[in-house]
Amino acid sequence: MPNGDTTMPELPESETIRRQLEAAVVGARITGVTVNLPRTVRVHSRPDEFIAVVKGRRIERIDRRGKALIFTLPGPKTPVTLIIRLGMSGVLLVRERGAPRDDYDHVVFALDDGRELRFLDVRQLGEAAAWPTGDWSQIPDLAKYGPEPLGEELTLEYLTDLLSRRSTRLKAVLMDQESIAGIGNIYGDEICFEARVNPERPANSLTRPERERLLAAIPAVLRKAIEHCGTSREDETYTDIYGNLGEFQNMLAVYGREGEPCRVCGTPIKRSVWQNRSLHYCPKCQPRRRMTPKKKATRASAAKK
């Protein structure tokens, strides 16, 4: 159960929630809104009037952009776009009205069919923002995002241009929502492993073959995680809208596996800390520096002996 637990929603977790919400609440009307923690809601740039803007509207569709969930609420005049960012510990739950209150239920949307959509968030880093437009390009929160990693905009050309302009660590670029939308700390590490590139490498140092591997690894890792309904960790538990756990945590290659053997070569996984974030990689599969031809030959001859 999500009470007291926390979350790490990145794109696969958000997409899992989106698919469930699409089946569960699209078509329902929001008959009432209870805001228990005002800092969680926002209209435009103001923290007030949220209830007035959202109440009475029907949920027409639910989309996702990066990690954000986007509810389209049409109206007689202008549609409203409701954006829910789960932050790091946010959970959306669908409950029957009258079910016991959940801890940290900062915003509760009452639906006309007798259910409630509850937005829980222990660490209060999530947010629900309402915008009085249906045009995403008018919404700064959405307009700033980089291309969707599962879309056609993420091409080798885009990735090459992006990486060539950045001297910071590859991991930082992958996690930069304005560069590519939806990747966080867990999948950043997993993608780098899948591509066999060290996450601490300067982004502009990647070779073309490495960029090609990265381009393939990004959707491959994210799609696989979506298939397994996202990642729930023992102590940092993400759940879907019914309180169920994901399954991808059992398939993680490097994240959270410090000291455990690499699933490919058996070398202990290394963890380092950078910018208050942990970073995991296999030192053998993802060498920090590309080996020079001479060093490669030396190592190869040493391996023969």
Add this chain to the structure above:
DNA sequence: AGTTGGACCTGACTGC
């Protein structure tokens, strides 16, 4: 402008 580190926030955990 790009990069970096701190702050926000709370619960779980560790060590004294």
Add this chain to the structure above:
DNA sequence: TGCAGTCAGGTCCAAC
């Protein structure tokens, strides 16, 4: 037992 310190990380912001 209690308390201080640390860690987790999505996102924003200040500083270099």
